[in-house]
Each structure stands twice: as structure tokens, then as C-alpha cells.
Amino acid sequence: AQLDTLDIIVLIVLLVATVAYLTKGTYWAVTRDPYGDSLAQANGVKSGKSRNIIEKMEETGKNCVVFYGSQTGTAEDYASRLAKEGAARFGLKTMVADLEDYDFDNLDTFPADKVAFFILATYGEGEPTDNAVDFYEFIHNDDVTFASGSSAEDQALANLKYVTFGLGNNTYEHYNSMVRHVDKSLRHLGATRIGEAGEGDDGAGTMEEDYLAWKEPMWAALAEAMGLEEREAVYEPVFDITEREDLEADSDEVYLGEPNANHLQGASKGPYSQNNPYIAPIAESKELFTTPDRNCLHMEIDIAGSNLHYSTGDHIAIWPTNAGKETDRFLRVAGLLDKRHTVISVKGRDPTAKVPFPSPTTYDAVARYHMEICAPVSRQFVSQLAPFAPTDEIKAEMTKLGSDKDYFHQIVTDRFLNIAQLLEIQSKGQPWSKIPFSLFIEGLHKIQPRYYSISSSSLVQEHKIAITAVVESIHKPNAPHILKGVTTNYLLALKQKQHGDPNPDPHGLNYAITGPRNKYDGIHVPVHVRHSNFKLPSDPTKPIILVGPGTGVAPFRAFVQERAALARQGQKVGKTVLFFGCRRRDEDFLYKDEWEQYKKDLGDNFEIHTAFSREGPKKVYVQHMMRANAAEINRLLEQRAYFYVCGDAANMAREVNTILGQIIAEQRGVPESKGEEVVKAMRASNQYQEDVW
Ligand code: FAD
Numbered sequence: 001a002q003l004d005t006l007d008i009i010v011l012i013v014l015l016v017a018t019v020a021y022l023t024k025g026t027y028w029a030v031t032r033d034p035y036g037d038s039l040a041q042a043n044g045v046k047s048g049k050s051r052n053i054i055e056k057m058e059e060t061g062k063n064c065v066v067f068y069g070s071q072t073g074t075a076e077d078y079a080s081r082l083a084k085e086g087a088a089r090f091g092l093k094t095m096v097a098d099l100e101d102y103d104f105d106n107l108d109t110f111p112a113d114k115v116a117f118f119i120l121a122t123y124g125e126g127e128p129t130d131n132a133v134d135f136y137e138f139i140h141n142d143d144v145t146f147a148s149g150s151s152a153e154d155q156a157l158a159n160l161k162y163v164t165f166g167l168g169n170n171t172y173e174h175y176n177s178m179v180r181h182v183d184k185s186l187r188h189l190g191a192t193r194i195g196e197a198g199e200g201d202d203g204a205g206t207m208e209e210d211y212l213a214w215k216e217p218m219w220a221a222l223a224e225a226m227g228l229e230e231r232e233a234v235y236e237p238v239f240d241i242t243e244r245e246d247l248e249a250d251s252d253e254v255y256l257g258e259p260n261a262n263h264l265q266g267a268s269k270g271p272y273s274q275n276n277p278y279i280a281p282i283a284e285s286k287e288l289f290t291t292p293d294r295n296c297l298h299m300e301i302d303i304a305g306s307n308l309h310y311s312t313g314d315h316i317a318i319w320p321t322n323a324g325k326e327t328d329r330f331l332r333v334a335g336l337l338d339k340r341h342t343v344i345s346v347k348g349r350d351p352t353a354k355v356p357f358p359s360p361t362t363y364d365a366v367a368r369y370h371m372e373i374c375a376p377v378s379r380q381f382v383s384q385l386a387p388f389a390p391t392d393e394i395k396a397e398m399t400k401l402g403s404d405k406d407y408f409h410q411i412v413t414d415r416f417l418n419i420a421q422l423l424e425i426q427s428k429g430q431p432w433s434k435i436p437f438s439l440f441i442e443g444l445h446k447i448q449p450r451y452y453s454i455s456s457s458s459l460v461q462e463h464k465i466a467i468t469a470v471v472e473s474i475h476k477p478n479a480p481h482i483l484k485g486v487t488t489n490y491l492l493a494l495k496q497k498q499h500g501d502p503n504p505d506p507h508g509l510n511y512a513i514t515g516p517r518n519k520y521d522g523i524h525v526p527v528h529v530r531h532s533n534f535k536l537p538s539d540p541t542k543p544i545i546l547v548g549p550g551t552g553v554a555p556f557r558a559f560v561q562e563r564a565a566l567a568r569q570g571q572k573v574g575k576t577v578l579f580f581g582c583r584r585r586d587e588d589f590l591y592k593d594e595w596e597q598y599k600k601d602l603g604d605n606f607e608i609h610t611a612f613s614r615e616g617p618k619k620v621y622v623q624h625m626m627r628a629n630a631a632e633i634n635r636l637l638e639q640r641a642y643f644y645v646c647g648d649a650a651n652m653a654r655e656v657n658t659i660l661g662q663i664i665a666e667q668r669g670v671p672e673s674k675g676e677e678v679v680k681a682m683r684a685s686n687q688y689q690e691d692v693w
Contacts, residue, residue: 035260035358053102054109057095060352064092066117067099069132069178073448075121075167078211080238081380082117082165084442085215088233090223095352100131104138108146108156115194115226116160118182121167124533125683125690126174136178139185155190161225162191163218165198167207171649171692173683175201195221203650208378209405235387237438240347244360247343254343255361257369257516259319259526264358270307274449277319277526278306279519283464285495289588295471296551296588297491300456301527304463308527312457312558313534313691316465317449319526320487323509327368330420334440335433340364346441356446363437368512372445374418374486379408381419381443388434394426415479419444425480450487451530453646453691455554457562465529468554468590473507484509491525498523534644534691540566543574543641545633547656549581549611549622552647553590555691556580559644561594564601573605575636577629581611581622623655626663633660634667642687649692660688 050056057065064086068079079096086092092115110116123129128136138144143151150156164186166179176199183197198214200207223230247254258264259277272278284300301316303309310316331337344366346359357370367373383402389395401408412422423432456466471492472485484507493511496504504513514521536559537544546556556578563573578595582588589610599606609625626633637643643660645653657679665675682688 049101051101051103052106053097053104054106054111056097056102056352057114060095060350062093062095062352063114064094064117065114066094066096066119067102067135068096069099069118069120069129069135071121071123071129071131073445074207075119075129077445078165078167079117079119080442082119082215084238085219085233088236089219089230090228091231092228095350096354097352098131099135104135105147107139107160108148108150110157110160112159112161113226114161115163115222117163117165118179118186119165119167120179120182122169122172122174122176122178125172126177128178132178136182139189140181144185144189152189157186157189157191160186160189160191161194162186163194163222165200165211165214165218167200167202169649170201170203171654172203175199175203192225194218194225208380212380235384235436235439236349237436238349238353238442239355239438240345240349241437242345242347243339244343244345247360249341249343249362251343253360255358255365255516257321257361257365257512258358258519259369260358263519272306272308272528274317274528274530277317277449277528278303278308279515279524280306280527282494282498282523282525285491285498285523287495288468288590291587293473294588295473295492296590297467297469297471297488297495298455299467299469299491299495300461301465301467301525302463303465303527303529308529309462310454310458310465310529311531312454312459312536312562313555314454314458314532315451315530316454316467317451317528317530318467318487318491319449319528320447320490321511321515322368322371322373322447322486323484323489324368324511325509326374326418326420327364329424330367330373331363333420333423333427333432334363334435334437335431336363336437340367344437356441365516366441369516370447371440372447372486373420374484375445377412377417377419377422378443379405379412382408382412382422384439384443385423385432385435388432388436388439390427390430390432390434397426414476416474416476416483417479417481421481447486449528451693453534453551453554455557457558457565459562460565465527466558468551468557470551471506482507494523494525532691533686534646534689536562537642539574541572541574543576543636543639545577545579545636545641545643546646547579547622547626547644548646549579549652550588550647551590552645552652552692553578553580555646556644557591557594560598560602560606564598564606567601567603567605573602575641576602576606577632577636578606578608579611579622579625580608581613581620581625583614584612585610585615622652623659626656626659630663630667633663637664637682640687642689643682644689644691646691647693649690653690653692657688 066079066083068075070076083094083096086094121129145151146156164179164183166176168176195218200210255264262268281302282299283302286298288296288298331340340363343360343362346355379402382398386395386398389398452467454465455468469488471488474483489506489509490511492506493504497513548556563576567573595608611620611622611625613619645656661675661679664678665672
């Protein structure tokens, strides 16, 4: 029979579809724009990439995979550093892998001549990071069974050699629990750990030093286990940077700070997520107090029409822009000031290397929007930069800084220098033109959104999210620069602009306030919402106790606002007791007038206990006010009150936990250990909740 035109068209379409299906993962995985791709994933579209790590390693000739479970980017950064160091010093064929991108049911076939690293951050109350949840649930399951049918009984992972390092914070109860559990599970399944299971402590501020101290003996153990020979490390760039003469900065395809293809191509589209921010209008902004050295912002961010939703107790993430002053300093010291608007393409030399921002772009956009150029400097990075110093003398000084921990602390960490400030001081302003730009991309973190506890109730204002943020500004006595927090000073500039200042310039920081291609003009800020478990009891008649000094009061403003609204609607609301602390009632008492209104709405059901640390001869903190109200706290707990703490994790939250145990013990006439147990049980049943940072 003869084919008509329609049949031919159908056949061609089928043929193309079949070829595309059969070659998926082979061709198009590497050529696709990763920023379009991550967007597709955010939008729930499955990518065509292979999820088989063993196949991937075979295809790309790797013998070492460094997996990371990362929330804020630090674990990812350590993973990249380990992969680079393994390649440079031991000739390992390394790749870095996001745990989320692979399946683990074939880990029992992981070849014995390869090694897997697991660099795992612990998040919140001992939880895995978002990208590690599936891996964790699979491996930490007592009945884990691999695709082949093997299990713990067969020592399924007998061939697997692995290395682990955990990133945790000792101010949390479940310190480094992620890495501890995974390590235990892997051993239970018969895998062999090489070196110690390292643990870094962010709470003690020793993360970097813990990491540096752990990695040397680990490398020695790995070299022995795999028969590796150490060689003179030679720097090899991870990325190829091509300056594009064929493109102008204003060409349509050039990213000037847009986070992904969607934003570049016009108005951004939802769904909005951690890969795809919503450019939100700031509806209102004001300062809650201003003293000569401190500012505190209240902002209302409009999410109407974005399809973003929040519920009381959630967090909003703000995507910052680096200050112009620091962007200029960075470009100047890197010798790139004159070519800041030159268009560059950035490509991983290895197919497994991930470029942390979309390209083609410009040096200016990378420094301003994508790299954490103001962050604390890593000692290892200083060592890596030393060979590229402009003179031998500077090189010697950089080498000394890189190898002498105490000296480094004295000169760099304790003076809060960022990388450009350090390099500028070391070279007395001479540019460091020999540093390959790839090394900056490798050594500096990708800029991270900062989280804020939402200070409005979704019941009261469904489409407007309030934040309460103190502007970070720290002047260390011996430091040559004042440390200016990246995000909060950017927000301060936005507030100034909204209030009529055409060139907002807090402290000379000078922001590109209208964003890439003026897309943030009219006072917009890129955001996304993160849902949290920090929630009011579903029954509004339950009593609640809230401890939130300083900006820790943010979510409690939302809680009280919500209960006041319910009361106004005639609903029965339980006792609501807030402990708030600040310096002085006339200086930094946040939402002072609002509490008066809530008192009117809630009557005797709302109590606020205040602690002013700088008013009297003795410092008074919320902890003292808790002691002074011990009987009431205990009485409410006996009525199954929910207890909430928000704010400073390092000291306050810990002390509040201890004091609550003591109060329970004293009031109930039981030993202190019993009081501690009660608090533990409250935590386990969500009756004690923390939102701390
Ligand atoms: P950054 O630039 O990130 O600096 C922060 C700190 O890092 C500095 O104070 C300093 O200690 C250190 N640092 C930075 N650079 C250097 C350097 N070069 N050398 C040495 N040290 C350095 N904050 C609020 O005000 N209100 C909230 O409601 C709130 N809620 C939060 C909720 C959660 C879940 C989390 C995780 C955090 C929350 N925060 C909140 C904190 C907030 O996310 C930011 O960390 C804070 O606003 C500072 O951000 P920044 O970008 O201005 O400062």
C-alpha cells in the first residue's frame, strides 16, 4: 500500500522520538543548559540523566566519587575541594556528585578498586539535608535490600571502600548525627571505612580547622589502602574560561546576574523554589529602631499572584547581591576591573564538573551575583593562591599564612577580612593578575540565599510576608574594615531607596539596586519560601510559651498576631506567654506598640515578660525572667503547653533548654536529671520546638 503524507510524518516523528529515547543520557545530558535543567527539576520534570553512579563512573573513567549532602553549600564546597585535592596530589580520577542525583540500590556492586566519599551536613534537629533525604532513608533502613536482593546479612557492601566527613553544630542536640548514622549503616552493611569519620563543628567555629586536621591522616590512610603515590601537586584549572569577543554584555543570551534561563528570557515563571527565585515587590519597609551603630528592618514582601504560599512559622529566603564597593574591590585586586563587562563562557573541563552559575556571563556578574566574595577566607585557599602572588615576598607571606594556623587567625580570621581585602593588604593594592579566574570559582563559595523567620501570620496576611532583620555591622578593634553583612545591608539599601533616596549607599557600599537589566527596579528582591516544622499547635486553645529575645521574636510576632486575630473573630484562644529581651526599652524593644494592641485583643490570655540587659546595674536576660516565672511555666506545662525558642543558637537556646529542665525539677520536686528527661521527651513529641540560627 502506498504511504500518504500523514503516514510519513507520523513515521518520522516516531523515528525521531525513538532515537531520542534510546540516546537519552548519552548525548543530551552533557549538552543541555544546566540552569534550564535545574529549573526543569524544580518544576518536577524528570531529567534524562543516568542515575546509575557506577555506570557514570565507568563512562567518565573515574575511580573516586565525592558525594555531598549539603543545605547551605558548605558540604558541597568541601566535596569539591576533596575531589580537587585527590586529583592533584594522588592522581585520583575524581568526580563530585549530589546525593539527590543518584540511586543507591546498586551500591552493592560498587567496584573494590574505587572509593566513595560521603561529605554530609546535619541539618536542624539531626535531620539529613534536603538533597540527602532519599539516600538516608534508603541506607539507614534496617531492612535495606539492594536491587540484586542482597542485604545486611550478606554484608552487601563488602566491596565498598568509603571516606566520611560530617558538618555539624555542637549547639544542637543531635550533633553530626547524619554522618554518624550513615557511617554506622555503611559498616553494618559490611563496607570498609578508610581513615577516621571526620566531624567539623560550626558551633565552636572550628569547621575549617577540623576539616584540615582530619584530611591529612585520611589521605595517608587512603593512599595506603588504594596503593596511591603522592606527587607534587600541580594546579590544574577545573574550568575553562573563554573570553567571548563575539558577544557584548548586552547581548540577549548573556547572563548579567539572572539566576537561570527562565529569568534571562523574560518575565520569570513559577513554580518558585530554591532553584528559581521569585522577584518579589517590597510592599513596605521601615526601621524598627535606629541607633547610631545598629539598624533593624521590618519589611513586607508581596507574594500576591506568584503562587507562593506560606504558613505561620515558615522561613523566607532572600537572594542577596554583593555590595558594589566589595565587587569593585574584588575585580580590582583580581586585575579584572577594566574587563569587568567582558563576556565569558565558563565550562567544566571534565564533564562531571558543575559550573556554579549560568554562562555566558561577565566577570562583573559573577562577582556581584554568584560568588560569596565577602565571606570568611579559608586557610587552604590562601595556600592555593600563594604561587600566583605578584612577588616572591608576597608569596612567602601567603605560604606562611596558609601553613601557620595561629598566625592566620591573628591576621585574617580575627580581623574579619574577606578575600579581596586580604589580597589587597598583602600586595599593597597591586593586582594579582596571575590568579586564574577558575581558581576563584573553585575556591569561593557559591552565594547563598539567607533565611529569615517570617514575622507575619499567614492567616492575617496571606499574600504578604514580613521579615524582621538586624543589619549586620561589626567593627573589630584591630580590623582595617567594618564587617558589613551581605544580605542585611542590601536590604537596608532597598529600604533607603524605597524611602526616596535615589542612590542608596549605606556606609558607601553602593548596590546595583535595580538588578540585572533593571529587572528588580521598582524595589524588588529575589525570594523563595521554605516550609518549616516550627508550628503553632493545631488547637488554638492550647497554652504556648514563647522565648525569643532580639530578632528571635520574629516568628512569635506572627504567632501572637495569629492568636489575636482568632480572638477578634470570637474564637477561644489559650494562654500565650512571651519572654522577650533586648538592651533597653527605649532603644530596641521590637514591636513595642503592637504588643499593646495584642493585649487588648487577647486580654489576660497574653502576657509578655521583658528582660532589658542594659537598664539596671545587673544584666537581665530572658533566662532570668524564666526563673522569675518558674511556677507559672510549670503550671502551663502541666496543662500541656507548647514551648518555643527562637534566636541565638550558640548560647541562648542552650541555656533556655537547661533552665527549663531545672525549673521542671525544682517545681516538681524531682532530681535535675528527671527534669532534663522531661524536656527531652517534650522535644521528641514536638511539644518543645526550636527555630535557632
Ligand atoms: P553575612 O554576610 O552572611 O555575615 C554573617 C556573619 O558571618 C557575620 O556576622 C560574621 O560573624 C560572619 N562573617 C561574614 N563575613 C565574614 C568574614 N569575612 N570574616 C569573618 N566572619 C565573617 N536573622 C534575622 O535578623 N532575623 C531573622 O528572623 C532570622 N531568621 C533566621 C532563620 C533561620 C532558619 C536562619 C538559618 C537564619 C536566620 N537569620 C535571621 C539569620 C540570617 O539568615 C542571616 O544570617 C543574617 O541576617 C546575616 O546575614 P548577612 O548576609 O547580612 O550577613
